[in-house]
Amino acid sequence: MKVVGFNGSARKDGNTAILIKYVFEELNKEGIDTELVQFAGKKVAGCTACRKCFELKDKQCAVKDDIINECIGKMLGAEGIILGSPIYFADITPPIKSLIDRAGYVAKANDDMFRRKVGAAVIAVRRAGAIHGFDSLNHFFFISQMIVPGSHYWNIGIGRDKGEVEKDEEGKQIMKTLGQNMSWLLRKLYQ
Ligand SMILES: Cc1cc2nc3c(=O)[nH]c(=O)nc-3n(C[C@H](O)[C@H](O)[C@H](O)COP(=O)(O)O)c2cc1C
Structure with a gap:
């Protein structure tokens, strides 16, 4: 079993x-195997609304010159998907939104191809906008017919500078509980 995580931050390893x-x-x-894909420094374009994915139904985005098709392949190959984003101006970042729009549209064009995979959202924030971003990420899972485990609080960690989130003991425990609930759910669904 595998979980792939996507980090929408412009800052690698933050x-x-x-x-x-x-x-x-x-x-x-x-x-459970894990793989982290970090978008920092990589070109990620937005959805062009060409709707070619609905014509071709080939589980791919028609925009081929960035990493989104590789990401879609990794999502298809995993039982679990984590979408992670820092909060920028009270919302998620452009690359993670691009992944949502393009992978989400391709999934819709291909009979909800992520249906019943397990999904979880992770947010890093300095002060404000975390719940808004958390909701934005969860919209992808719910419209994709995915199954979403929770933690003992919403999946948010607090910090500004790189590594500062290590000081947020509650945030770290929320992520650990989320990981435990995600593995429990994956075993129930896939073993
Ligand atoms: C352009 C930009 C906008 C930001 N906007 C917000 C914001 O609206 N609310 C907030 O609490 N933090 C905001 N932050 C701070 C980041 O969310 C915070 O530093 C986070 O921990 C970064 O995660 P990272 O290390 O994974 O990049 C912003 C940071 C940047 C670069």
Whole structure:
């Protein structure tokens, strides 16, 4: 079993990546493989609304010159998907929104191809906008007919500078509980 995580931050190995890794640690303890894809420094275009995915139904986006099709392939190959984003101006970042729009539209064009995979959202924030971003990520899972486990609080970690989220003990525990619930759910669904 595998979970793939996407980090929408412009900053590689920052707070969002750290939070996702706390979820991954719990999954790894249960023998579930994990892979982190970080968008920092990579070109990611937005959806062009060409609707070619609905014509071709080939499980691919017609925009081929960035990493989104590779990401879609990784999502198809995993039982679980984590979408992670820092909060920028009270919402998620452009690359993670692009993944949602393009992978989400391709999935719709192909009979909800992520249906019943397990999905979880992870947010890094300095102060405000976390719930708005958390909701934005969860919209993808719910419209894709995915199954979403929770934690003992919403999946948010607090910090500004790179690594500062390590000081948020509650945030780290939320990610650990999320990882435990995600692995429990994956085993119920896929084993
Ligand atoms: C352009 C930009 C906009 C931001 N907007 C917000 C915001 O609206 N609310 C907030 O609490 N933090 C905001 N932040 C701070 C980040 O959410 C915070 O530093 C986060 O921990 C970054 O995660 P990362 O290390 O994974 O990039 C912003 C940061 C940047 C670069």
